[in-house]
Amino acid sequence: MPVKLLWGEHFQNIIDAVAVERQLKGWSRAKKEALIRGDYGSLQELAKRRT
Template sequence: MNAYTYILKCSNGSYYVGSTKDLTRRVEEHQSGEGANHTKKYLPVELIYYEEYTRIDDAFYREKQLQKWSRKKKEALMRGDKDLLSDLAKKVFVN
């Protein structure tokens, strides 16, 4: 069984982070207005990033982690910018 943590970009430029066992179905639900309240308001949405896990609880844990991240940190993750991710993580603990 696969599970996913994903990031959608909404029409207003905001990001939505979620997790699911069926990525295709869940993105379709968001796109049709059957997803979360936030994505319903800002259609259309676009899948711009996802991570795959073997367990849904791991995907859910990662979802909750990413939801706390700043926009800059999420964008660094999506770009694969490990140096900036590291710098941004250090700033959290230094402040």
């Protein structure tokens, strides 16, 4: 199955890259999809804590 890169970011050092990768791994699928679309309004809405 071919792999397609949907989102990428350049970092000056590996420590920052690893920190962002760990943060993204904890996100919901909806948040990741909003990031891929570049829909930062939805991303902020999805980041709010649900009570």
